Amino acid sequence: xxxxxxxxxxxxxxxxxxxxxxxxxxxxxxxxxxxxxxxxxxxxxxxxxxxxxxxxxxxxxxxxxxxxxxxxxxxxxxxxxxxxxxxxxxxx
Amino acid sequence: xxxxxxxxxxxxxxxxxxxxxxxxxxxxxxxxxxxxxxxxxxxxxxxxxxxxxxxxxxxxxxxxxxxxxxxxxxxxxxxxxxxxxxxxxxxxxxxxxxxxxxxxxxxxxxxxxxxxxxxxxxxxxxxxxxxxxxxxxxxxxxxxxxxxxxxxxxxxxxxxxxxxxxxxxxxxxxxxxxxxxxxxxxxxxxxxxxxxxxxxxxxxxxxxxxxxxxxxxxxxxxxxxxxxxxxxxxxxxxxxxxxxxxxxxxxxxxxxxxxxxxxxxxxxxxxxxxxxxxxxxxxxxxxxxxxxxxxxxxxxxxxxxxxxxxxxxxxxxxxxxxxxxxxxxxxxxxxxxxxxxxxxxxxxxxxxxxxxxxxxxxxxxxxxxxxxxxxxxxxxxxxxx
Amino acid sequence: xxxxxxxxxxxxxxxxxxxxxxxxxxxxxxxxxxxxxxxxxxxxxxxxxxxxxxxxxxxxxxxxxxxxxxxxxxxxxxxxxxxxxxxxxxxxxxxxxxxxxxxxxxxxxxxxxxxxxxxxxxxxxxxxxxxxxxxxxxxxxxxxxxxxxxxxxxxxxxxxxxxxxxxxxxxxxxxxxxxxxxxxxxxxxxxxxxxxxxxxxxxxxxxxxxxxxxxxxxxxxxxxxxxxxxxxxxxxxxxxxxxxxxxxxxxxxxxxxxxxxxxxxxxxxxxxxxxxxxxxxxxxxx
Numbered sequence: 001x002x003x004x005x006x007x008x009x010x011x012x013x014x015x016x017x018x019x020x021x022x023x024x025x026x027x028x029x030x031x032x033x034x035x036x037x038x039x040x041x042x043x044x045x046x047x048x049x050x051x052x053x054x055x056x057x058x059x060x061x062x063x064x065x066x067x068x069x070x071x072x073x074x075x076x077x078x079x080x081x082x083x084x085x086x087x088x089x090x091x092x
Numbered sequence: 093x094x095x096x097x098x099x100x101x102x103x104x105x106x107x108x109x110x111x112x113x114x115x116x117x118x119x120x121x122x123x124x125x126x127x128x129x130x131x132x133x134x135x136x137x138x139x140x141x142x143x144x145x146x147x148x149x150x151x152x153x154x155x156x157x158x159x160x161x162x163x164x165x166x167x168x169x170x171x172x173x174x175x176x177x178x179x180x181x182x183x184x185x186x187x188x189x190x191x192x193x194x195x196x197x198x199x200x201x202x203x204x205x206x207x208x209x210x211x212x213x214x215x216x217x218x219x220x221x222x223x224x225x226x227x228x229x230x231x232x233x234x235x236x237x238x239x240x241x242x243x244x245x246x247x248x249x250x251x252x253x254x255x256x257x258x259x260x261x262x263x264x265x266x267x268x269x270x271x272x273x274x275x276x277x278x279x280x281x282x283x284x285x286x287x288x289x290x291x292x293x294x295x296x297x298x299x300x301x302x303x304x305x306x307x308x309x310x311x312x313x314x315x316x317x318x319x320x321x322x323x324x325x326x327x328x329x330x331x332x333x334x335x336x337x338x339x340x341x342x343x344x345x346x347x348x349x350x351x352x353x354x355x356x357x358x359x360x361x362x363x364x365x366x367x368x369x370x371x372x373x374x375x376x377x378x379x380x381x382x383x384x385x386x387x388x389x390x391x392x393x394x395x396x397x398x399x400x401x402x403x404x405x406x407x408x409x410x411x412x413x414x415x416x417x418x419x420x421x422x423x424x425x426x427x428x429x430x431x432x433x434x435x436x437x438x439x440x441x442x443x444x445x446x447x448x449x450x451x452x453x454x455x456x457x458x459x460x461x462x463x464x465x466x467x468x469x470x471x472x473x474x475x476x477x
Numbered sequence: 478x479x480x481x482x483x484x485x486x487x488x489x490x491x492x493x494x495x496x497x498x499x500x501x502x503x504x505x506x507x508x509x510x511x512x513x514x515x516x517x518x519x520x521x522x523x524x525x526x527x528x529x530x531x532x533x534x535x536x537x538x539x540x541x542x543x544x545x546x547x548x549x550x551x552x553x554x555x556x557x558x559x560x561x562x563x564x565x566x567x568x569x570x571x572x573x574x575x576x577x578x579x580x581x582x583x584x585x586x587x588x589x590x591x592x593x594x595x596x597x598x599x600x601x602x603x604x605x606x607x608x609x610x611x612x613x614x615x616x617x618x619x620x621x622x623x624x625x626x627x628x629x630x631x632x633x634x635x636x637x638x639x640x641x642x643x644x645x646x647x648x649x650x651x652x653x654x655x656x657x658x659x660x661x662x663x664x665x666x667x668x669x670x671x672x673x674x675x676x677x678x679x680x681x682x683x684x685x686x687x688x689x690x691x692x693x694x695x696x697x698x699x700x701x702x703x704x705x706x707x708x709x710x711x712x713x714x715x716x717x718x719x720x721x722x723x724x725x726x727x728x729x730x731x732x733x734x735x736x737x738x739x740x741x742x743x744x745x746x747x748x749x750x751x752x753x754x755x756x757x758x759x760x761x762x763x
Contacts, residue, residue: 018481025500028696033655033703050500068483069513069657072498072505072695077483124563126555145746148755150562150739154555155588162552163559166528169546170563192549319544319560320567322523326490326539328547337493338539338547 014081015063017055023075026050030067030076036060039067095119095252095288098147102284109274110135112244113203113267114143115282116251117175121290122201123149124172126163128156131215132271133177133205161186165198169319169327171293173255177203179271180213183222184229190264191230192329194352197306197314199258199293201251206270206382208433208459218271219459220382221434226266227411233349235356237363238266238411240382244278250408256291257363261355262313268410270433272383272462300324305336306348312355360412367406370396374403376427376472379418379442381410383462384431390465395472402472413441422446427475431455431463451475488512488522490542497536501695503654503680504534507572507601508541510657514664525568525668528557530577532608533682534601537572551581554589557596558738565739565760568668569595575602575677576614579635583615590644590673595737595760597667597674600637603682611685618721622689636718641675642731648674649714649731654681655702656727663729671761672737679725690721737761 017038024046031039031053038061039053046052053076055061061078068077099118107115114136117125123144127137140151154160157178164174178186183204193200206222208214222229226238237257241250247269254265296303296315305325306314317323330338331345367385369392371377376395378388385406395402405421405428407414422428428450430439439454446452455471457463485508498504515522522543529538531550538545544567548556553571561569571578578586578600589596605623606612613623616634623630641649648670652660660678667674681687681698692698706725709717717726736744739759746754 018483020483023495027501027694029501029506029699032696032699065484066657068485069509069661070506071509072502073495073500074483074485074489074505074509077481077485079481124559126559126562145742145750145754145757148757150742150757152558152562152738154558155584158552159555159558159585159588162548163555163562165548166546166556166559166561167563168559170560170567172563174559174563188549189552319526319564320524324523324542324544326545326547328539329549330547335492337490 014059014083015061015078016058016081017061017067017076017078019053019076021046021052021075022048023073024050024052025073026052027072029070029072033070034067035064036062093290093292095285095290096121097285099123100285100288101282103282105280105282106277107244107280108135108277109241109244109247109269110205111139112247112280113251113269114139115280116248117201117255118143118147119248119282119285119288120173120252120255122173122175122255123147124167124174125151125176126154126160126167126174127151127176128154128160128178128182130179130182132207132274133179133203135274136177136203136205157182157185158189161189161202162192164200165189165193165196168198168200171318175201175203177205179205179207180209180222181211183225187229190236191232191234193264194230194234194236195329196327197262197352198264199262201254201258201265201267203267203269205274206268214460216271217460218383218462219433220270220384221437221459223268223410223432223434223437226268233353235353236264236266236411237261237356237409238268239365239409240268240407241273242382242385243273244276244280247273248280248282252288252290256289259291259293260313261311261359262294262316263356268382270383304334306332307334308351311359312351356412360414361416363409363412364414364417365408366414366417367408369404371403371405371421373401374425375401376429376475377403377405377421377425378468378472379405379428379430379438381407381438384433387463387465388431388468391468391472394465394469400472400476410438413445415445418442418445422449425450427451427453429453429455429468429471429475431457431468433457433459433462484516485509485512488515488542490540493540496540498533499684501681501683502533503603503678503695504537504601506654506657507599507660507678507680508537510661511541511599511664513661514668517661518665518668520568520668524566525570526560528553528560528569528571530573530582532574532577532606534572534574535577551577552585554578554582554585554596554598558589558594561595561760562739565758567760569597571596571598573600575600575604575616575637576606579637579640580615587644590641590646590675592738593645593647593672593735593741595671595673595739599664599676599678601678601680602637603680603686605682605686607682607685611689618719621721634719636714637677638717638730639714642714645673646675646731647672647733647735650729651677651679651717651727653679653702653706653725653727655699655706659727671763672735692722
């Protein structure tokens with residue numbers, strides 16, 4: 001499933017989150033500590049039976065990679081996208 | 093490979109066994125050692141502390157034997173040859189790490205200058221009561237090599253051999269001295285470096301992409317990789333697979349531990365070091381190792397003077413025990429007399445191998461002194477009656 | 478398929494994933510910070526060795542794709558000492574739990590610190606012996622519940638930064654797994670600092686310590702770390718002891734310099750022996 005990001009909206013840096021859902025064990029750290037509240041916990045479950053995060057505010061992502069630092073299961077990380085790139089958010 | 097002359101104190105010396113052992117280690121290429129003081133082994137580390145700084149090495153006294161016994165393994169993985177020394181109480185502390193060295197196949201040398209035990213025992217007096225501990229002291233199934241010098245000269249020569257065996261089989265090797273050999277001062281001839289053969293570390297020629305840390309190679313021994321060169325290997329005391337990764341299954345256990353045991357047991361006859369004296373026609377054979385192997389030579393002399401057909405079988409490498417030769421001798425010998433400075437350890441192995449084909453007589457001794465050769469003669473005479 | 482790879486994977490043995498740590502366990506966060514620090518510090522990563530003891534944190538060695546050594550319980554420090562002396566060019570790091578490093582390994586801790594062995598120690602403190610099911614540990618707070626103190630812990634816990642400073646560590650810091658940037662920074666600093674560096678990392682153990690002590694799950698612990706921690710750089714380590722739910726003082730408390738074990742040996746022996754002494758490589762560039 002792919003969620004489209006917005007087109008720049010006047011902000012200097014954009015970022016995107018790459019999530020590998022099947023690694024996630026639902027601890028909730030990324031949702032909690034994302035400084036711009038990009039994520040929320042999904043009501044659905046992954047194959048392991050955990051609630052995983054989902055991107056709810058893609059345009060708010062700055063690519064700071066705090067989610068990557070906080071994830072104990074190496075299931076999510078953030079990258080910065082140059083302003084003129086057309087990359088979109090990805091969930092695998 | 094020849095010995096590095098920097099570590100070879102060529103010449104004719106008057107040294108005790110402890111000092112000679114240190115020189116043997118240096119000749120073998122040991123430049124980094126760790127230890128802790130304990131009678132009667134302390135002189136070995138004291139000499140290390142004095143000699144190593146002058147030849148580019150280092151001796152570090154650790155906080156206890158547990159630390160010393162694993163620090164040497166860190167140094168080995170760092171690429172060095174390393175050794176530690178101790179006696180009874182310290183060797184008991186080191187047992188866990190002897191098992192670690194066996195499990196991780198870390199080539200290193202442990203010297204036990206045996207003293208009377210158990211517990212604090214008689215710190216300044218000899219015994220040979222750690223022989224079974226040497227083989228079985230750590231938990232689980234594994235094999236080590238144990239070698240028993242009986243003179244200061246042999247402490248030098250066999251220390252080198254111990255390092256060579258360790259590198260060949262990637263196993264901890266125990267040099268089982270005892271206090272009388274350690275504190276006995278005799279002539280020690282140290283040859284030129286060119287006449288000393290040392291076995292270098294068996295580093296792999298494979299690239300990091302194909303190298304498997306615990307894949308059995310020649311002689312069922314895996315090759316080592318140099319640390320810090322991008323091999324990114326993993327070493328663990330957990331049961332592991334050929335990659336060195338923990339593998340918690342019975343199959344992995346069988347594959348690994350069977351090999352650890354068999355790589356030594358199956359090479360017992362190949363690596364055997366035996367000294368036989370007048371065994372060709374012997375009706376009674378004295379089986380002795382370490383210092384006792386010198387005592388029995390006097391008994392042999394006295395017996396032969398009386399016309400008794402006596403011989404001496406001396407395993408120099410006691411573990412693995414030279415099974416084939418002893419079994420051969422059991423076919424044609426009437427009695428095996430086994431004097432040991434303990435209440436019966438290696439005799440159990442002799443008895444097992446003799447298999448009832450001959451009589452086995454233990455001559456025990458609690459340690460603290462040596463057997464009287466004439467007492468042994470009486471046992472021999474009694475046995476022949 | 479995206480071509481971006483999680484930066485942690487470069488340093489992970491991906492053929493061993495997923496790891497064994499529980500949901501909400503903080504050890505994975507320590508791995509993240511370390512892998513970022515490896516890159517940021519500019520060290521030659523092939524020269525970095527990872528040594529660990531036994532326990533949940535000890536499993537780090539098995540997952541990190543560097544030369545790594547999973548040693549015996551309580552003994553990573555003397556192994557690391559031997560490794561560094563045997564090969565001073567290596568950057569030797571130690572990852573282990575507080576039980577491993579401070580209880581069974583306590584003797585080795587005080588001596589490695591005393592002699593300023595040039596190793597970097599990352600002590601993950603989750604207040605319990607988690608791997609074996611939650612026994613009391615040397616830092617378990619008073620009144621906490623553990624299987625071997627089922628009616629409440631009556632033993633005073635260690636104050637680890639105080640202990641490390643008292644025994645001679647030249648770098649002492651405490652962070653929690655909430656303080657990911659500061660922890661990463663601390664790791665970068667220690668990788669480039671000679672001497673015995675000790676970083677205590679408070680981490681959640683949701684399955685055992687938190688659950689048995691009714692302290693919530695990993696997320697609640699992380700919220701507690703965020704809300705109740707105070708960053709006090711240079712705090713007096715006497716005052717940073719912890720209890721069950723009180724404030725957590727974090728920060729870099731000690732950052733000083735003195736000769737490492739090998740430097741000190743060279744200095745002493747060099748002075749006494751002069752030309753006769755062959756200086757031992759120290760691996761230190763000052």
